[in-house]
Amino acid sequence: MKLTNRxxxxxxxxxxLLERAYLPAVLTGMGITLKHFFSKKATIRYPEELRPIAPTFRGLHVLKRDxxxxxxxxxCGxxxxxxxxEAITMVAGERKKGEEGLYREEKYAVSYEVNMLRCIFCGLCEEACPKAAVYLQADKMAPPRFERDEFIYGKDRLVEPVDPNARSKRGIQLTAEQAEALARRMAGMDA
Amino acid sequence: MEIPALAWQGLVILAVFGITLLIATYSTYAERVVAAFLQDRVGPDRAGPYGLLQPLADAVKLFTKEEFFPAGSSRGLFIFGPCLAMTTALMASAVIPFGNTILLGDGTAIRLQAIEVNIGMLYVFGVVSLGVYGLMIGGWASNNKFSLLGAVRAAAQAVSYELAMGMALIALLMVTGTLSLREIALQQYNGLWNIVYQPLGFIIFIVCAFAETNRTPFDLPECETELVGGYHTEYSSMKMGLYLFAEYINVFVASAVMSTLYFGGFSFPGEHLLYNTLTSSQGELFAHNAVTILGTVVLFAKIFFFIFFFMWVRWTLPRFRYDQLMRLGWTMLFPIAILNILLTGAFILLFGNKEAKLDTTKQPAPTEIRAVARK
Structure with missing residues (x-):
């Protein structure tokens, strides 16, 4: 019985005789491979070259400051x-007197950990956050590491540095040109 | 200072040896780059500029690998196998004429050829046939059924294709009337290239050359989809490296032989015109040497093209099935080769052979040039 008519x-x-002589078919095949010899190469020389990243890309988390x-x-959890x-765990603590410059509200996260091996980078945390605190960066990825526990990112690696210009060196950073192209594309999307 | 002719000859032998090894080394790199390019990739580009140090890295890797002897192998033969493969591969390049002569001021002529034997073609043929013993011994000594199967295949394949190759060469012999590779090259220097006289013979020869060097589509002895690694399944470290290296040397020698036999060797179009022009402006000695050096460069260009061709075919065609391989060898190439002999014989009867034609050519033969320069 036939399932389809395809x-x-x-x-x-x-x-x-011509087919048994092999040579015409061989020459056709060699023509095809020669065309590929001169065609554009698909290789991206990775550490020097990076693939273009979509402006909506969800990469490494960051905990923002105001x-x-x-x-x-x-x-808030x-x-x-x-x-x-279930990649995120946190411990809440109460802000003490004199710490008003460090934490915006009376309650803050004493520890905040994201397990990058569990994380599926769906961005639901970003959507759930009522304080606009957690974001997935579009230009940074969680880099490979040798040990499993190195993938558990604590506050030391998640919180944005105080100086907005001093971006964390961790993660894969875009080149200046790529960042510029990304900014241009994002501007276009806003318009 | 007087340097005896023997010393010059020794230098040439050393140079030929070195060049053969160098080209085989860089063939491994070229193979990877060509393979990559044919598959829309870029190939090795990390070791040195454009990955040019890749062969060095490969060598370091091979040398530092564990030297492994399988249980129950015959140790002596296990070592002897790759040595034999390498030795026979290197021996074949000795008789290839890499150029005409270089004339020194005192009238000494240095042949750009390691040794000149008047049966050069037979020598190459014999030495290349010996190469299969390296594979057989290695496969046998491994005490592994896959290795043994690979070795048996190698032997059967070599015997089958040597036959057709020999027949193709006989037709060429009928045209040239000599077995000396230098003579054949010089004939083409003075007349037309042999490919014009022997197109069919060349096709048979190149197919057989692929089979003799165990290159795809005839790489059944090392057929990894069926035989793990064929004859070199049990080999590791530099013994494995020697086998791989021998293959590339064989490719180089096959390319050199094909260029010499069918594509004019060190001759190139317009050489007589160049020679005459240079003679009138710079003198005979300079002209002769300049043409010789240019000829050597041209020969290497031809060889490199054929090496590229070997790789091009390898990364285009799939491997033959074993019965297809045997059928192609015995029921197609062999009869065609005999037909080629008959056709060649008929043409020689009708038009006379190349030797007879040579007498009517106007250009001075290089032997005469040498005689003139000696005066």
Missing amino acids: SKHLEKKPMT EAGRERCTA LCAVACPA
């Missing part, structure tokens, strides 16, 4: 709840 009926004829340099996160991969 199957092709093939006749198995003995090869003709305009006064205070941590925005209040350790909504991101951890939203996380389908």
Whole structure:
């Protein structure tokens, strides 16, 4: 019984003399490979060259600060709840007197850990966050590491540095040209 | 200072040896780059500029690998196999004329050829046939059924294709009337290239050359999809490296022989015109040497083209099935080769052979040039 009518009926004829001589077919094949010899190469020389990253790319997490340099996160736990991969854990703590310059609200995250091996980079934490504290960066990826525990990112690696110009050196950084191209594309998308 | 002719000859032998090894080394790099380019990749580009130090890295890797002897192998033969493969491969390049003569001021003529034997073609043929013993001994000594199967295949394949190759060469012999590679090259220097007289013979020869060097589509002895690694399954470290190296030397020698036999060797179009022009402006000695050096460069260009051709075919064609290989060898190439002999014989009867034609050519033969320069 035939399932579809798409199957092709093939006749198995003995090869003709020209086919048995192999040479015409060989020459055709060599023509094809020669065309590939001169065609554009698909290789991306990785560490020097990077693939273009989409402006909506969801990469490595960052915990943002507000305009006064205070941590925005209040350790409400909504991101951890939203996380389908259960990659986020946190411990909440109460802000002490004198720490107003460090944390925006009275409650803050004493520890905030993202397990990059569990994370599926879906971005639901970003959507769940009521304080606009956690974001997935479009231009940074979680780099490969040798040890599994190195993939558990604590606050030391997640929180944005105070100086907005001093970006963390960790992660794969775009080149100046790539960053510029990305910025241009993002500007186009806003318009 | 007087340097005896023997010393010059020794220098030439050393140079030929060195060049053969160098070209084989860089063939491994070229193979990878050509393979990559044919597959839309860029190939090795990390070791040195454009990956040019890649062969060095490969050598270091091979030398530092564990030297492994399989249980139950006959140790002596296991070592002897790759040595024999390498030795026979290197021996073949000794008789290839890499150029005409270089004339020194005192009238000494240095042949750009390691040794000149008047049966050069037979020598190459014999030495290349010996090469299969390296594969056989290695495969046998490994005490491994896959190795043994590879070795048996290698032997059967070599015997089958040597036959057709020999027949193709007989037709060429009928045209040239000599077995000396230098003579054949000089004939083409003075007349037309042999490819004009022997197109069919060349096709047979090149197919057989692929089979003799165990290159795809005839690489059944090392057929990794069926025989793990064929005759070199059990080999590791530099013994494996020697086998691989021998293959590339064989490719180089096959390319050189093909260029010499069918594509004019060190001759190139317009050489007589160049020679005459240079003679009138710079003198005979300079003209002769300039043409010789240019001829050597041209010969190497031809050889490199054929090496590229070997690689090009390798990365285009799939491997033959074993019965197809045997059928092609015995029922197609062999009869065609005999037909080629008959056709060649008929043409010689009708038009006379190359030797007879040579007498009517106007250009001075290089032997005469040498005689003139000695005066």
